[in-house]
Amino acid sequence: MKVLLVNPPRFNNVSVIREDRCEIIEKNSVLPPYSLLQIASLLRNRGHEVSLIDANGENIDYATLEKMLSERDYESVIFRFTSSTFDWDMRVAAISKKYSDAYTIGICCTLVNFSEIVISEAKDLDIYIRHEYEVVAPELIDSLPAREKLSDVAGIAFRDNGEIRVNASANTIKNYDDIPMPAYDLLKSFNLYYADTRHGQPFTIMYTSKGCSYSCIYCTMANSKWKPRSAENVLREIRYLKKNYNINTIMFFDETFTMDRKRVEEITRALIDEKLDIKWYCNSRVDILDMDILNKMKKAGCKAVCMGIESGSQKIIGKANKRISVEKSEKAIKMVKDAGIKVYCSFIMGLPGENKTTVQETIEFIKRTLPTGGEINVAAPYPGTRLYDIAIEKGWITKQMDFRKMNQNRSIMRTEELTTQEIDKAREMAYNALIFNPRWWIQNTGYVVKNPDDFGLAFRYCINLFKIALAR
Numbered sequence: 324m325k326v327l328l329v330n331p332p333r334f335n336n337v338s339v340i341r342e343d344r345c346e347i348i349e350k351n352s353v354l355p356p357y358s359l360l361q362i363a364s365l366l367r368n369r370g371h372e373v374s375l376i377d378a379n380g381e382n383i384d385y386a387t388l389e390k391m392l393s394e395r396d397y398e399s400v401i402f403r404f405t406s407s408t409f410d411w412d413m414r415v416a417a418i419s420k421k422y423s424d425a426y427t428i429g430i431c432c433t434l435v436n437f438s439e440i441v442i443s444e445a446k447d448l449d450i451y452i453r454h455e456y457e458v459v460a461p462e463l464i465d466s467l468p469a470r471e472k473l474s475d476v477a478g479i480a481f482r483d484n485g486e487i488r489v490n491a492s493a494n495t496i497k498n499y500d501d502i503p504m505p506a507y508d509l510l511k512s513f514n515l516y517y518a519d520t521r522h523g524q525p526f527t528i529m530y531t532s533k534g535c536s537y538s539c540i541y542c543t544m545a546n547s548k549w550k551p552r553s554a555e556n557v558l559r560e561i562r563y564l565k566k567n568y569n570i571n572t573i574m575f576f577d578e579t580f581t582m583d584r585k586r587v588e589e590i591t592r593a594l595i596d597e598k599l600d601i602k603w604y605c606n607s608r609v610d611i612l613d614m615d616i617l618n619k620m621k622k623a624g625c626k627a628v629c630m631g632i633e634s635g636s637q638k639i640i641g642k643a644n645k646r647i648s649v650e651k652s653e654k655a656i657k658m659v660k661d662a663g664i665k666v667y668c669s670f671i672m673g674l675p676g677e678n679k680t681t682v683q684e685t686i687e688f689i690k691r692t693l694p695t696g697g698e699i700n701v702a703a704p705y706p707g708t709r710l711y712d713i714a715i716e717k718g719w720i721t722k723q724m725d726f727r728k729m730n731q732n733r734s735i736m737r738t739e740e741l742t743t744q745e746i747d748k749a750r751e752m753a754y755n756a757l758i759f760n761p762r763w764w765i766q767n768t769g770y771v772v773k774n775p776d777d778f779g780l781a782f783r784y785c786i787n788l789f790k791i792a793l794a795r
């Protein structure tokens with residue numbers, strides 16, 4: 324089958340990330356559509372003919388995309404969409420329907436528990452891949468020539484003679500090493516992509532594992548099994564990227580890259596021994612890092628570790644089932660900095676139990692620990708999370724809530740003691756506690772003096788911060 328993969332255009336000219344746990348509008352980063360590249364290679368391996376339009380990456384607008392689709396010959400189009408850019412992304416399906424009778428297939432992880440609503444509200448979408456795209460997309464494309472077989476494909480929702488059908492959930496991929504090398508040849512150039520600033524190109528993201536067995540109440544990945552690729556399989560991809568594209572920076576996009584210490588040791592050892600000279604970033608948890616592994620990571624090119632701290636209040640962390648302590652978080656931030664690695668921390672304002680005192684505790688935590696960078700979000704009650712259930716039970720949101728309004732920048736959910744406006748204000752105060760803090764500027768300037776190759780990145784990061792401050 325001829326399959327066209329589309330990463331839809333930027334949302335009103337602002338870049339969008341459409342990857343599993345990260346389906347957000349993100350103006351400071353343009354990421355390669357890694358999951359579509361994986362799907363492309365899986366489909367090619369089964370004999371399908373695949374092409375890609377990365378409209379977000381190449382900044383192709385809808386008028387141009389429409390012209391491109393009108394001239395293409397394809398039998399199905401697969402595109403990713405997000406909850407907050409839902410109607411915008413669905414224009415891909417609408418345009419496709421205008422020029423072709425190809426199947427329109429969308430992927431979105433955030434709305435996995437809103438499958439019926441997705442199909443009913445997206446009239447031009449034939450099939451919704453709800454989750455586990457690595458397994459579901461190839462099965463689906465194989466089955467498409469015989470439409471009656473759709474009811475056998477696990478993990479999809481679809482329209483069947485006017486009726487909406489939601490099939491049983493799909494199994495996860497048995498062995499993540501079975502995914503072939505992503506079809507990188509479909510990208511125009513790696514120089515289109517960057518995270519935060521254009522420093523360190525050519526840049527890409529990479530999954531070395533998927534899933535997370537922790538059960539944080541706000542997280543769409545909670546209670547999914549951790550599925551790692553082997554160290555050798557990861558290294559094979561890194562070597563390939565270095566040899567063929569001279570890749571300079573990789574952001575490991577896993578929920579928790581450092582879950583298996585032995586695997587991290589194997590990867591870091593090879594990066595050092597083979598002098599692969601890659602700068603890399605990863606996500607971790609505060610309770611699985613120590614000085615020894617951090618030193619190895621630093622030596623192997625790790626430039627920054629991102630950790631979810633969420634709150635400076637033990638009460639809030641406990642209620643969120645994060646299973647960490649404020650004390651551990653504080654120690655971990657210091658440890659990462661002592662290893663000479665930058666530490667980016669994310670916080671969430673407006674989790675259950677949040678009040679003015681807990682907000683202040685978080686602000687004090689930020690001032691005390693001064694992470695190199697911070698991302699302050701507001702709690703978003705994504706369907707399927709425990710937080711969503713709590714919010715419905717407490718009446719903080721209704722079941723009729725418009726999922727399009729759900730994002731981590733503007734609160735749509737109050738708590739017992741705070742209004743949505745107060746939560747937004749708390750987010751702003753927390754940002755200010757960091758970026759208007761002279762000690763933070765001194766600390767980060769000190770880091771740049773010791774690491775002059777970071778000057779370009781730091782300079783652009785500061786410009787971004789000022790733009791954010793001015794936009795408020």
Ligand code: SF4
Nearest residue numbers: 535537539542545578
């Ligand atoms: S540790 Fe918690 S927030 Fe992080 S991926 Fe796992 S469940 Fe989600």
